[in-house]
Amino acid sequence: MSYQAPIKDMLFVMQDLAGISQVAALPGFEDYGLDTAQAVLDESARFCQDIVAPLNWEGDRNPSSFQDGQVTTTPGFKQAYEQFIAGGWQGVIHPAEYGGQGFPKLIATACTEMLHASSLSFALCPMLTDGAIEALLTAASDELRQKYAPKLISGQWTGTMNLTEPQAGSDLAAVRSRAEPQADGTYRIFGTKIFITYGEHDLAENIVHLVLARLPDAPEGVKGISLFVVPKFLVNADGSLGERNDAHxxxxxxxxxIKASPTAVLQFGDHGGAIGELVGEPNRGLEYMFVMMNAARFAVGMQGIAVSERAYQQALGYAKDRVQSRDLAGSAGPVAIIQHPDVKRMLLTMKAHTEAARALAYCTAATSDLAHHAGDESVRRENQALYDYLVPIVKGHSTELSIELTSLGVQIHGGMGFIEETGAAQHYRDARILTIYEGTTAIQANDLVGRKTVRDGGAVAKSLCARIAATEQDLLALGQEDGLVMREALQQGRLALEATIDYLVANAKTQVKPVYAGAVNYLRLAGLVLGGWQMARAMLAALEQREQDPAFFDAKLVTARFYAEALLPQAQALSASVRTSGATVDRMAVELF
Amino acid sequence: MSYQAPIKDMLFVMQDLAGISQVAALPGFEDYGLDTAQAVLDESARFCQDIVAPLNWEGDRNPSSFQDGQVTTTPGFKQAYEQFIAGGWQGVIHPAEYGGQGFPKLIATACTEMLHASSLSFALCPMLTDGAIEALLTAASDELRQKYAPKLISGQWTGTMNLTEPQAGSDLAAVRSRAEPQADGTYRIFGTKIFITYGEHDLAENIVHLVLARLPDAPEGVKGISLFVVPKFLVNADGSLGERNDAHxxxxxxxxxIKASPTAVLQFGDHGGAIGELVGEPNRGLEYMFVMMNAARFAVGMQGIAVSERAYQQALGYAKDRVQSRDLAGSAGPVAIIQHPDVKRMLLTMKAHTEAARALAYCTAATSDLAHHAGDESVRRENQALYDYLVPIVKGHSTELSIELTSLGVQIHGGMGFIEETGAAQHYRDARILTIYEGTTAIQANDLVGRKTVRDGGAVAKSLCARIAATEQDLLALGQEDGLVMREALQQGRLALEATIDYLVANAKTQVKPVYAGAVNYLRLAGLVLGGWQMARAMLAALEQREQDPAFFDAKLVTARFYAEALLPQAQALSASVRTSGATVDRMAVELF
Known part of the structure; x- marks a missing residue:
């Protein structure tokens, strides 16, 4: 149940698919080329593999526990978190100005993947802190930024996102927590928040809650929500910790x-009001929170890839070790089960989907770097649009995949997979939250259809299709057999995607409910085809560079061909479902269920 | 978290799809028509809903526990089991000659579905007893039958299947347990058996273990395995219980x-040898065990349908109750989430797959009745061949579906689905064993490809395709729009299935590994298309009989159309994967993973 960071694949993706040289050419990123990436990844892998990964199973067996308002985390988590801080890992992506290391998102993403693969439960704490940092840096006053950002970026304090309330899950318009202005400029916060990841724990000396609440006389709905920073311990003017705040x-x-990750119910203001400070302007809280959420959504997509990789490594190890039944082609004695065709098919399915999803996510990370740092405004704008389109796909597709792939991981173990001590079942259970939190797959898909596809008439989506078509041409020009098989499958997939985009754009206004009934399958279609595109590009690289590393590139070639033959054909079914079944879903009256 | 047996759908399937009138026309089944079925189902539903279903969650929270060789089952299980015995439910399908009720499998199958839907963990005990009864009645001497069958059929004793050993999972050729002949005609059994469902418990006074072991000088491999009956307590000549046997x-x-179902490691013969009696002839144990396994495989398929139905009911209840977000078409306030298109799509997916799988399974049960009881030998033979073809599909397809559908059940609950107390997660966890035990999906699929498809040159498979084509003609003749949509999708699915059968038959001998790499997807394809066929037949019935029950038949019609539009298109992808990716799977050398 150990974990080996797939550094070779990560570096291949960075170099050949996500364009690290382009990122390293951006102003301020001159030092962050492939050599730096390799050094950082090696260091990150050591920390993750040696310190965090061994805690994963322990966290499941011995979860965070609650007593008298206190949460005690899994034994070992506190020491690991101390080393996490000492290594500066919280600051990887954050600005040097506040003590961070200012790495490109592309490199930071690989570190994120490793940490989540090592332990989803552990990695959630830094992930939420990242979100809090990003929201504060985007929206808070300089004073608030100075007060909180350095200690969050160092990892000395951790952050949380407080959105959900019992009556307000996906629907933040229903938020009822309230904030009363005080004479000193602060606010008293009252309300109950649920599902607060690391809302209480013993890893750090302070917890910085970012809380959505309503000011008196605020408008109804999402336009009346403001964002407040509410620390567990108040912070004195000199930065030292003051009184315990009324957030319990x-x-x-x-x-x-994800049992080691404490999911808290937090009560604000039961003893007179929790003291909070307003972040940014009143009533713009949701907008600021979306800054956190977009970062978090991408990170949850990485969680999907990470847990799929971990489950794959575990299943692969078992399949190589477990000897059972004769070879179908006729060996005398029993063989390792990896020799059995269906086990191999399952492993290839895990490998192909995981590598494709990784490539797509890293390319998405690179668009974020370009969107923020490119000198040319049109390049920034173009990449921001790509990033906005791709984030819901990375989130929705990678996490839906992780449920399927961790399930295959269990299946490969046979009966042992159902026994908790084997560890395969933990990945299957852990993965199941990923399609739900930070916006369910349907929430991602509705965003993808409405704001990201229909609003611009499908322009960004079609621009990606045009790039896919160019890759098809490259494959055709090469004339190599594997490439031609891929080209055919990719073309069919891309045509299915284009037809679906056309359908959505043409009908979204007039056939609202039928169109949105197809949203999730559209998201999955886009993820499948865009993943296939990345595998096609990887195949081109493999055909060109095979001699440099025959084992790596042969594996990539066969994996890509498997993706073309076994996985890409699902594109037609997804497209057909989107285009034909929506009206039928709508026709099914509630009483008929 | 209550359960309502779907009696209306069950009776519809029996009458309109599975041909209960044909079954009731068989010799000995004259009293088992629709009226009897209705009465039995009503009675079974009362017992299952009121007594067993409320224990399901308790069984998860308070599982069977082990101490000092004893297993204590979940509080309430013992009382429920007493009522199960008192109601005569163990005997439903077994011969009147030994105290059973001799019902057709078609009717018994509905009772089985209800019991499993109420609690998979509880129902496993009777399921294993069924298998033991069937093996004894098939293979044991009259003396052994008289000794064990009546008390198993009454439920006074329970039965187990002891196949698996640490080194012998799917590969029974590796069984090492041994049996030493004694002077008195009995045997001393030695060995370790693992994964023994209800191998120890406190529900009944005796447990009758059926154990695979090797006689001295038996041939290697599966042809050297014999079957023994090894009771927990020896049975005196007068039928009373004697000494404790050396099986612990x-x-x-x-x-x-399935935490309430105790999965035991049993040690035979650590204290001198467990006393066993040979069932049937030496070295034919595996053949006899297959009698148990075929019944059990069908029953596990029913477990898949049962847990899917239970998860659907729970998700439907939540979706109707939970109010969140405005209607996309523009309501003022928030609505129940069932109004949201993607929630409706998920519910329809659960409903459509579950109903299709139920119809296919009940039709399969009817072929078993015809195979055993038809007067005409050619009818018996034809139906036995159909049954043999369909059992691995019912087992493999229904259980694979149950993983997907219980996962949708969690998703519909949003964040609450991840909280154990909600109960949705239990179905997701419980279902995960179903594709593994009684033969993994790959084992089912290899059987389907080798013995059930290739061996007869695809004759049985193609005979089903011909019947599908006849249904397409009926839909065409009707000329109704829903029917024409279904006809087109069904035809495409059937053609994909036929092409796949042709591929398998043509290549199974020369391309062994590539062909078997496609086995699971062939099984899933067959399940998908045969399920679609049943939905097409249900649609025909709905169009003809609508006036009799508009709400029921309208729901059936829309559900069937959804199956045609949203689910059946996956047939092409599955077929393409089988026909094209096998060689690529084979090409992926173990070292490349």
Whole structure:
């Protein structure tokens, strides 16, 4: 149940697919080329593999526990978190100005993947802190930034996102927590927040809650929500910790997975009001929170890839070790089960989907770097549009895949997969939250259809299709057999995607409910085809560079061909479902269920 | 978290799809028509809903526990089991000659579905007893039958299947347990058996273990395995219980799901040898065990349908109750989430797959009745061949579906789905064993390809395709729009299935590994298309009989159309994957992973 960071694949993706040289050419990123990436990845892998990964199973067996308002994390988590801070890992992506290391998102993404693969439960704490940092840097006053950002970026304090309330899950318009202005410019916060990841814990000396609440006389709905920073311990003018704030954990959840990550119910203001400070302007809280959420959505997509990789490594190890039944082609004695065609098919499915999803996510990270740092405004704008289009796909597609792939991981183990001590079941349970939190797959898909596809008439989506078509041409020009097989499958997939985009754009206004009934399958279609595109590009690289590393590139070639033959054909079914079944879904009256 | 047996759908399937009138026309089944079925189903539903279903969650929270060789089942299980015995439910399908009720499998199958939907963990005990009864009645001497069958059929004793050993999972050729002949005609059994469902418990006074072991000088491999009956307590000549036998539970497993069902490690012969009696002839144990396994495989398929139905009911209840977000078409306030297109799509997916799988399974049960009881030998033979073809599909397809559908059940609950107390996660965990035990999906699929498809040159498979084509003609003749949509999708699916059968038959001998790499997707393809066929037949019935029950038949019509539009298109992808990716799977050398 150990974990080996797939550094070779990560570097291949960075170099050949995500364009690290382009990123390293951006102003301020001159030192962050492939050599730096390799050094950082090696260092990150050591920390993750040696310190965090061994805690994953322990976190499941011995989850965070709650007593008298206190949460005690899994034994070993506190020491690992101390080393996480000492290594500066919280600051990788954050600005040097506040003590961070200012790495490109492309490199930071690989570090993120490793940390999540090592332990989803552990990595959630830094992930939420990242979101809090990003929201503060985007929206808070300079004073608030100075007060909180350095200690969050160092990891000395951690952050949380407080959105959900019992009656307000996906629908933030229903938020009821309220903020009362005080004479000193602060606010008193009152309300109950649920599902707060690391809302209480013993890893750090302070917890910085970012809380959505309503000011008196605020408008109804999402336009009346403001964002407040509410620390567990108040912060004195000199930066030292002051009084305990009136924000208390009243319970944590008993969950299917990620059990070491405490999911808190937080009560604000039961003893006179929790003191908070307004972040940015009143009533713009949701907008600021979306800054956190977009970063977090991408990170949850990485969680999907990370847990799929971990499950794959575990299943692969078992399949190589476990000897059972004769070879179908007729060996005398029993063989390792990896020799059995269906086990191999399952492993290839895990490998192909995981590598494709990784490539797509890293390319998405690179668009973020270009969107923020390119000198040319049109390049920034173009990449921001690509990033906005791709984030819901990375989130929705990678996490939906992770459920399927961790399930295959269990299946490869046979009966042992169902026994908890084997560890395969933990990945299956852990993965199950990923399609739900930070916006369910349907929320991602509705965003993808409405704001990201229909609003611009499908322009960004079609621009990606045009780039796919160019890759098809490259494959055709090469004339190599594997490439021609890929080209055919990719073309069919791309045509299915184009037809679907056309359908959505043409009907979104007049056939609202039928169109949105197809949103999730459109998201999955886009993820499947864009993943296939990345595998096609990887195949081109493999055909060109095979001699440099025959084992790596042969594996990439065969994996890509498998993607073309076994996975890409699902594109037609997804497209057909989107284009034909929406009206039928709408026709099914609630009473008929 | 209550359960309502879907009696209306069950009776519809029996009458309009599975041909209960044909079954009731068989010799000995004259009293088992629709009226009897309705009465039995009503009675079974009362018992299952009121007594068993409420224990399901308790069984998860308070699983079977092990101490000092004893297993204590979940509080309430013992009382429920007493009522199960008192109701005569163990005997439903077994011969009146031994105290059973002799019902057709078609009717018994509905009772089975209800019991499993109420609690998979509880229902496993009777399911294993069924298998033991069937093996004894098929293979044992009259004396052994008289000794064990009546008390198993009454439920006073329970049965187990002891196949698996640490080194012998799917590969029974590796069984090492041994049997030493004694002077008195009995045998001393030695060995370790693992994964023994209800191998130890406190529900009944005796447990009848059926154990695979090797006689001295038996041939290697599966042809040297014999079957023994090894009771927990020896049975005196007068039928009373004698000494404790040397068969002891040494531990039970800590599992992902079905936690109330104790999964035992049994040690035979650590204290001088467990006394067993040979069932049937030496070295034919595997053949006899297959009798149990075929019944059990069908029953596990029913478990898949049952847990899918239960998860659907739970998700439907939540979706109707939970109010969140405005209607996309523009309501003022928030609406129940069932109004949201993607939630409706998920519910329809659950409903459509579950109904299709139920119809296919009940039709399969009817072929078993015809195979055993038809007067005409050619009818018996034809139906036996159909049954043999369909069992691995019912097992493999229904259980694979149950993983997807229980996952949708979690998703519909959003964040609450991840909280154990909600109960949705339990179905997701429970379902995960179903594709593994009683033969993994790959084992089912290899059987389907080798013995059930290739061996007869695809004759049985093609005979089903011909019947599908006839249904297409009926839909065409009707000329109704829903029917024409279904006809087109069904035809495309059937053609994909035929092409796949042709590929398998043509290549199974020369391309062994590539062909078997496609086995699971062939099984899923067959399940998808045969399920679609049943939905097409249901649609015909709905169009003809609508006036009799507009709400029921309108729902059936829309559900069937959804199956045609949203689900059946996957047939092409599955077929393409089988026909093209096998060689690529084979090409991926183990070292390349």
């Amino acid at each position: 954990c009243v319970s944590i959840e008993h969950k299917l997975g | 539970c040494v531990s039970i497993e800590h599992k992902l799901g």
